[in-house]
Amino acid sequence: MSAPDSIALTKALLAFDTINPPGRERDCARYAGGLLQEWGFKVDYFEFADGRTSVVARAGGNDAGAPLCFTGHLDIVPLGTRKWTRDPFRGETDGDRLFGRGTSDMKAGIAAILMAARSFSKKLSGTPGIVLVLTAAEEGGCIGSQHLARTQLLGKAGAMVVGEPTSNYPYAGHKGSLKFYARFRGVSAHGSLPHLGVNAVYKAAHAVTKLEGFSFEGKKHPIMGEPTMNVGTFEGGQGVNMVPDEATIGVDIRTVAGMDHAALLQRLKSALGSEAELEVFSDMNAVWTEPQDEWVQRVFEIAGRHLGARPEPKAQTYNTDAGNLLRVYKGAPTVILGPGEAAQAHQTDEYASMERIRQSVAIYEDLIADWCR
Ligand SMILES: [Zn+2]
Numbered sequence: 001m002s003a004p005d006s007i008a009l010t011k012a013l014l015a016f017d018t019i020n021p022p023g024r025e026r027d028c029a030r031y032a033g034g035l036l037q038e039w040g041f042k043v044d045y046f047e048f049a050d051g052r053t054s055v056v057a058r059a060g061g062n063d064a065g066a067p068l069c070f071t072g073h074l075d076i077v078p079l080g081t082r083k084w085t086r087d088p089f090r091g092e093t094d095g096d097r098l099f100g101r102g103t104s105d106m107k108a109g110i111a112a113i114l115m116a117a118r119s120f121s122k123k124l125s126g127t128p129g130i131v132l133v134l135t136a137a138e139e140g141g142c143i144g145s146q147h148l149a150r151t152q153l154l155g156k157a158g159a160m161v162v163g164e165p166t167s168n169y170p171y172a173g174h175k176g177s178l179k180f181y182a183r184f185r186g187v188s189a190h191g192s193l194p195h196l197g198v199n200a201v202y203k204a205a206h207a208v209t210k211l212e213g214f215s216f217e218g219k220k221h222p223i224m225g226e227p228t229m230n231v232g233t234f235e236g237g238q239g240v241n242m243v244p245d246e247a248t249i250g251v252d253i254r255t256v257a258g259m260d261h262a263a264l265l266q267r268l269k270s271a272l273g274s275e276a277e278l279e280v281f282s283d284m285n286a287v288w289t290e291p292q293d294e295w296v297q298r299v300f301e302i303a304g305r306h307l308g309a310r311p312e313p314k315a316q317t318y319n320t321d322a323g324n325l326l327r328v329y330k331g332a333p334t335v336i337l338g339p340g341e342a343a344q345a346h347q348t349d350e351y352a353s354m355e356r357i358r359q360s361v362a363i364y365e366d367l368i369a370d371w372c373r
Pocket of ligand 1: 106
């Protein structure tokens with residue numbers, strides 16, 4: 001394989017249909033891993049299920065320091081119900097815009113990580129080196145990184161760059177998430193004799209009202225702001241002429257750094273009452289590195305040179321794999337910095353700026369040079 005430029009490589013990655021569900025990251029993962037292997041990286045693959053492939057690649061490494069980690073996800077979200085005016089997989093361009101599902105979120109970021117890695121592949125021996133973690137199944141729950149964190153493949157990392165879309169602005173963290181279903185049970189009866197049954201929809205409705213009034217007790221983070229809650233789904237009943245014997249609500253809470261999820265869950269349980277059966281399906285802590293951290297200051301300086309102004313500490317609202325990876329890379333300062341446009345993520349006719357893609361390669365290269373001096 002010849003060495004493509006960052007735009008051609010983004011297009012090559014776009015051509016792999018990694019829509020999740022179902023995912024099918026294997027071919028894309030093998031393609032990226034193949035390039036890295038060709039460039040001299042030691043490449044490992046991990047599949048948490050058939051075809052759901054993550055890549056861990058490393059180069060360099062010494063006893064003096066842990067490597068710098070770059071991470072991103074290979075899967076993309078479905079195309080949505082609205083019709084696209086651009087081909088989602090062929091990398092159409094218009095001016096500076098490169099269109100396609102997963103351009104901004106985040107195959108452009110993957111391409112930039114790969115290109116920067118290639119620039120240094122032969123120059124990292126005797127330095128702390130770099131480790132690339134390209135994950136499957138980030139969308140909808142960060143399942144790939146959750147599994148990866150249980151393997152021995154991740155090794156160590158001294159700091160982490162998450163290439164999710166930020167228009168190359170370095171963010172010092174992002175909110176956490178606690179997502180759960182609360183199920184309520186009742187007793188079915190004929191719709192004309194409701195007094196003979198117990199209505200589970202009423203129970204769920206009361207629970208929603210309680211959640212609407214739920215207080216986070218003034219929890220606030222100086223940069224992330226306040227935690228939020230959204231009741232996103234409400235399901236119950238099988239027919240209008242029946243007393244529903246089951247109802248379920250789906251709840252999405254976004255937490256800020258410093259919040260204890262276990263304690264929060266206890267408070268939610270007591271608010272919802274003992275009849276609520278809770279099923280937590282996503283529990284990821286917020287990610288936050290104090291902007292005064294020495295490495296974060298270096299990132300601000302390096303990114304600031306490229307962006308034309310020194311960044312201010314900011315946090316993203318969306319979740320990333322970082323929450324899971326930090327279970328292994330404990331205490332590693334982390335920034336979210338990638339070429340995609342956050343506002344384009346999950347949109348119809350999603351695009352990325354080609355200028356931003358090239359810029360992110362340059363920023364990543366400077367970050368590697370700085371880490372591996
Ligand atoms: Zn993403």
